[in-house]
Amino acid sequence: MSQEFREFVRKVGSGTHTHQDLTRSEMHRAMTLMLTQQATPAQVGAFLIAHxxxxxxxxxxxxMLDAYAEWGPKLPEIAAAQPVVVLTQPYDGRDRTMPLSPLTALVLASAGFPVLQHGGERMPTKEGLPLVAVWQALGVDWRRYSLTQVHGIMATIGLGFVYLPHHFPxxxxxxxxxxEIGKRPPIATLELLWVPYQGDYHLMSGFVHPPTEQMMRTALTLRGVAEFTTVKGLEGSCDLPQDRTAIIGCGGRERLLLKPQEYGLGGANIPLADGLTQMTAVLQGECVPLRTALLWNAGFYLWRLGAxxxxxxxxxxxATLLDQQRVAQYLQKLVALANGT
Structure with a gap:
């Protein structure tokens, strides 16, 4: 048993009226003790549910981000004219709506904006479809590559994926x-803010509940992150919804309320099963329902990034990038490069 970690459990788990928040340095230490397995399983479980x-x-x-920055993988900086765009999604995946960010990443990368994503396999508590599975369906299995190989792919073509099981065991x-605890621990929020990259970046992070957004903004500000965007997105992702107004925070400066209906792109969000069957068609420029969702999302991010x-x-x-087959051609180059690595 770690006596040091026991004190952290006592502080956060003392009840509604007597608990204490940890300082930033205390939380860094607590996260370190969990990552290095110096805290016992009983202590870790107690801490996560109490927290x-x-x-x-x-x-x-x-x-927590300080600890991930210290112990986690870091892709070296690549030579790029634009900061790397980091598109995040809850690690426990999607079970209702189509994950749009891999397709958005392809559009952005084909327009000259390098993109990084990260995640793992199906994960409790939701056990939804993870991003790595969507990429596999597109022809790129990010599970295969070492961190050095991912960096090489990203430096060559402007797209990368950090795979948790191999790159951050x-x-x-x-x-x-x-x-075992049956709930998402605060680590799930941490994962939306983590950036395993050493160069300049622009973080795009989703959220569900307004208090979570404020916590995220505070954390990023404390860490000196200037360029970030928060999106009240689909299932906690940074995918903009089509069935309601998109609520978007542009760092600490501005809030946007964007209505897809004003651009002729409103409607029902794309169901997961339907979206997976339409990926090839949308990349070929066909007018399937997934196209409107991609136009809304990638169009916003191109604007947000200043393109x-x-x-x-x-x-x-x-629409032009899709219709001229530039996104499809980019994916073909990515698949050829990845398969040759």
Missing amino acids: RIKRPTGAELAG QAEALVPYRR VENLAQGIHQT
Whole structure:
């Protein structure tokens, strides 16, 4: 048993009226003790469920990110004209709506914006479809590559994926606790903010509940992250919805309320099963339902990243990239490069 970690459990697990928030440095130390398995399984489980009940603070999330920055993998900086775009999604995946970010990543990369994603396999508590499975369906199995190979692919073509089971086994070892405690621990929020990259980047992070967004903003500000975007997205991802107004935070400066109906792109969100069968068609420029979702998402991100002057132009540019087969050609190059690595 770790006496040091026992004190952290006591602080966060003392009840509604007597619990104490950890400082950023204390949370950094607590996360380190979990990653290095110096805390016992009983202590880790107790801490994670108590911390969920208490709710993390922005300073605690910053401390957790400090530990991930210290112990996790870091892709070296690549030579690129634009900061790397980091598109995140809850690690426990999707079970209702189509994950759009891999397709969005292809559009952005074909327009000259390098993109990085990260994640693992099906994960408690949701056990939804993970991003790595969507990429596999597109012809790229990111499970195969070492971190050095991922860096090589990213440096060559501008797209990469950090795969938790191989590239960060210390964090992967904490995954079974999610099933045992039956709830998402605060680590799930941490994963939306983690950036395993050493160069300049622009983080795109989704959220569900407004208090979570504020915690995220506080954590990123404490860590000196200037360029980030928060999206009240589909199932906690950074995918913009089509059935409601998209609520978007642009760092600490501005909030956007975007209505897809004003651009002719409103409607029902694409169901998971339907979206998976339409990926090839949408990349070939066909007018399947998935196309409107991709136009809405990639068009927004092109605008947010400064590639165009307004959202309508971003939507138009996305349509042009699809119709001219530039996104499909980019994917072919990525698949050829990845298979030759």
